[in-house]
Amino acid sequence: MNSHMPPSSTASQDQSVVRLRDVKRRFGATAALDGVSLNVQRGEILGIIGRSGAGKSTLIRCLNGLERPDAGTIEIEGRDITRLGEMDLQPLRRKIGMIFQHFNLLSAKTVEENVALPLKIEGWPRAKRLARAAELLDVVGLTGKANAYPKALSGGQKQRVGIARALAAQPALLLSDEATSALDPETTRSILALLRDINRRLGLTILLITHEMEVVRAIADRVVVLDHGRIVEEAPVWQIFSHPQSDTTRSLLSGVRPQLPAHIAGRLTQATTATVIVAADVGGAAATDFLKDIGRAFPDGLNLIHGGIDHIGSQPVGRFFLSLPSESLSLFLQSAQILGAHVEVLGHVADPV
Incomplete structure (x- = not known):
């Protein structure tokens, strides 16, 4: 704002x-x-x-x-x-x-x-x-x-x-x-x-x-x-x-904020043993600290595949597409919730990204 x-x-x-x-x-x-x-x-x-x-x-x-x-x-x-x-x-x-x-x-x-x-x-x-x-x-x-x-x-x-x-x-x-x-x-x-x-x-x-x-x-x-x-x-x-809360808003935003790259989106499956792709929407002060803080909890198994931090008005807004081992998903979701991030599980891929 x-x-x-x-x-x-x-x-x-x-x-x-x-x-x-x-x-x-x-x-x-x-x-x-x-x-x-x-x-x-x-x-x-x-x-x-x-x-x-x-x-x-x-x-x-x-x-x-x-x-x-x-x-x-x-x-x-x-x-x-x-x-x-x-x-x-x-x-x-x-x-x-x-x-x-x-x-x-x-x-x-x-x-x-x-x-x-x-x-x-x-x-x-x-x-x-x-x-x-x-x-x-x-x-x-x-x-x-x-x-x-x-x-x-x-x-x-x-x-x-x-x-x-x-x-x-x-x-x-x-x-x-x-x-x-x-x-x-x-x-x-x-x-x-x-x-x-x-x-x-x-x-x-x-x-x-x-x-x-x-x-x-x-x-x-x-x-x-x-x-x-x-x-x-x-x-x-x-x-x-x-x-964004509504489907209409998300649709209107699709062209102006980072989206999962098409070549990765085309590989998504429902296999639960593969690497999980997640998107985290982070607003306010949490945006600048999210990657640093979440990285400490997953030093070896977390990859940033797309996204970053933008500034809307005077507020930093982060949108990060990440991959991590499926077995780490539950812990990641708990950690992200503590940090105030909104996380969506997009799917899985057979090979690490």
Whole structure:
């Protein structure tokens, strides 16, 4: 978890920018949201992740008032938006900034005019809104691009304009709807670094909607995993990576954390006399000590075949694939439990690895 924001489930209500309680939304026979409850704490970066059809798009449309839930409540800074009419929703929407996958810039307007547009709609005088636009273009690293048109910008620059525009009215909440999905990896990293910097400098609350675990890994404090309209897992990001609880989460993680090499996985059998392959998920301080401590108990019969230690936010997370003699398995499991590791027996091989 990033050190600048320590979200807590016991935080008082006045720290919640967003509160959802048992939110439901159906489209015919399909439950897009099926009893979603969550808090987004002031100043945190919350990642909401799930496959296509998990309910992410419906959730974000409910949060900005474009969809009405069939049941439940959605509070933005303590005010329930589910009962508000369109006129009352307008000032509340100004508390919510939005950045989009495809930028949604107006091609006939300059960068400066795109950023200042929300302020023009609010009735700010021209000089004041252009001064604010200049300030925000400096924040997102686009000083000197005020008079350019979107067609002259790269994808990353367009997204920076979108971020500046979203910040124009000083929102309490920034919603990012798959904002990096159309960008190349290098540009994605730069945009995520910008969002993290804005979060830290301005204390801005950010809610990321994404299907990419790399995105939440890069900047999120906490992760909510959606599947078929339900929250199937919710935890600090390092904990999700070190010990995922649901099958959905494990599937989403499969491409971004070490897996058993295919040439070894293809040799696994159920023979109990062969060498056992195990995976240990270790989070927090235990990650840095696990191999050292477990190695003392098995000085001659333990092999590291894959994996290592990564850092998610400020926390070390270890994932180790190990082999050892089958007769040592029981002792290994006992030792690993004492050390706080989560161990899964993957199978066995006929020959040592």
